[in-house]
Amino acid sequence: MEVSVQEETPVLFNFPSAGTPDSLGDHSSAERDLIVMPVPDTVLFPHMLAPLFLVDEAAIAAAELAWAGERVVLAITRREVAPGRSALDDLYTVGVEATLQRSRKMPDGTTSVVLEGQRRMRVVAPIEDSPALRVRATPLYGDDERTLAIEAMMRAVLALFEKVVRLSRTLPDDAYITALNVDDPGGIADLVASTLPISIPNRQQILETIDPEERLHRVSTLLTQELDLLELENRIQSQVQKEVDRSQREFFLREQLKVIQRELGQDDPTQRDLAALRARAKEAHLSERARARADEEIGRLETMPPITPEYSVVRTYVDWIINLPWDKASDDEIDLRHAAHVLDQNHFGLTRIKDRILEFIAVRQLAGHLQRAPILCFVGPPGVGKTSLGQSIAQAVGRPFVRLSLGGVRDEAEIRGHRRTYIGAMPGRIIQRMKDAGTVDPVFMLDEVDKLSADFRGDPAHALLEVLDPEQNHTFSDHYLDLPFDLSKIFFITTANYLDDIPEPLLDRMEVITLPGYTEDEKLQIARRFLVPRQQRASGLAEHPLRFSNTTLTTIIRGYTYEAGVRNLEREIGSICRKTARRIAEGRTYPRVIMPRIVERLLGPPRHEIKAADREDQVGVATGMVYTGAGGDIMAVEISLMEGKGQLTLTGQLGEVMQESAQAALSYTRANANALNLDVRRFEKTDIHVHVPEGSTPKEGPSAGITIATALISALTGRTVRHSIAMSGELTLRGHVLPVGGVKEKVLGALRGGINELILPQKNQRDLLEIPKAIRARLKIHFVSNLTQVLDLVLGPVPPNPPKRAVIAKK
Known part of the structure; x- marks a missing residue:
């Protein structure tokens, strides 16, 4: 693993009183069996107090095992992990015996520990590696003799360390005070080595140096190197400061020089840049108002110091004006055969949409630019190819294609932009995409127009009213530009999954084309x-x-x-x-x-099963047809009668409209009880339970009206319902059957469920044109206008002498 611990806070030292050896109390050379804690990011020295976060599993296991025992570990620094090595080979051979002062589990899965180093130890041999690495180690001691050479080396190290602390911006002043109060030569070397910003190998080398005099010598060399670096760094910083002061002086001199050049009629780089900007504005095909605004803003730039913050704001605004395609049109490919070939090559079916695109190209060929670009709205379930169809249209007509996703957009400024008074203001997404398109007449797709939101920053749908209105979009005004921009030549295409989620004023501006699900x-x-x-x-x-x-x-x-x-x-x-x-x-x-x-x-095994119709006729169960976002399907409606007080119970996660359909079916049945040979008093003593299976799926819509009424009348009369016929239609209180939507999807869903005999409202007969002839030939469809016709088709004969409580179950 790459990381096992990381330092939590700066290290501290806890040195014993003068004369105490670098050990746990005496110079015992007895070997000990210790748990190894790998430390990759630091080197622990004797008498060093180090808070650490443990991330590595091996380190955490070692901490838990030690905390449960003697709370003593062998902290060894990890080498750079190389492939092919064992866990012990990844570690240095010399470490520090340390006591575990604290061990806490953190919420993120790590473990926080505090280690206090005691004495140097060398690994002798491994003992075990599970659950934590355990080794046999022997203590290491240096010579305690204080010679004149050691005293001189201690003073030299302290003098160098004082200079380093004074010049360094990272070392605290307390570090030198702490070193000054340490009487142990080896302890001074350890403290300095732990505080200096040196590499891990150098720190490990100090740790492995046992002789105090040699250790002080190595630390002295490192201090000298660090002091040279700090002195060089200070010299460089002083030079940089002088250069900054000189740059400021040169800046004022340049400004004076510009004034002198302006008085002498000489040019400067800023003026050359503004002249090039004015030339670009002159060559760009700007509208009359845009050209006047660009000239005005460039004139402001000429009198404005470049160092002012407003200079860059004005310059960015002028660049936006110049880069927009005010009247640059694309070269349309007026070729019906080519367009038809492209559409057929990229998409299968979709005859209505292809015909509409070819009509646009044909009218463009005859009327030229006098034709107003259409605003189409493709509505259909996910995955039917709405977005890819827009790309094919752009390819067919030879125009650039730009796409703007409106899903989750809730700020009106996303459409109209921000005014230039705001910091970081930019044009809206409409203008940004027009700049990307490079022409004034691209194919512009507004994707997921039904996913717009609204909050305190305004309603983006209201801003789109001007964008998609042919009477207004030729003078569309973006808040950032504050200039009329012509959007009337754009071929707008919007996409949506549901029409109900599109505001009515916005929907009125679009030509809706429905993309039904595929058969x-x-x-x-x-x-x-x-x-x-x-x-x-x-x-x-x-x-x-x-x-x-x-x-x-x-x-x-x-x-x-x-x-x-x-x-x-x-x-x-x-x-x-x-x-x-x-x-x-x-x-x-x-x-x-x-x-x-x-x-x-x-x-793997199949994840979906096609719903199949019941295999036998039943009382109180009718089969309806539904239309979901995944296409058409069949749905069973079950009715159960119980002795009670005339209550109506609806289950199956039914929506408000579907619940109203059930109420209408019950009202029709009660109103026509005599015609249906039913006892009116029975409704006051019978509880009716209407259930639609698959209760986890929400169900909504009025098209289940005749299905619920058929199942209800079947349950009350004891007549069976034909299982081989499915129906869909809205029911009124007078018994009329009104048309429904999604006929194609419902018919295909019933056919997949094994039902080829259907009942549909009379006014839905025209919707069969959307169904392929080959499929229509396999169907037997009955068109009805009232519920009586439905009952004659689906209900079985009246049972002979039916018992009064034949279909009534006790609670």
């Missing part, structure tokens, strides 16, 4: 034409192509994805390609044809 056949074609080739290229399988059979792709679509788009489908295909690429790289055999049986081995 299973469409997903199969998209995977074969686009996803499989792209993932094979991304996985480096161009020279080792894989073959995916239609059955294999269908298995992945049904068992491993549950979505309206194809994003997760591409992930699963990519996972298979990557696993195959690994086998190729390892030189192992790999399947060249991916069969269904191989899919489960590579991706």
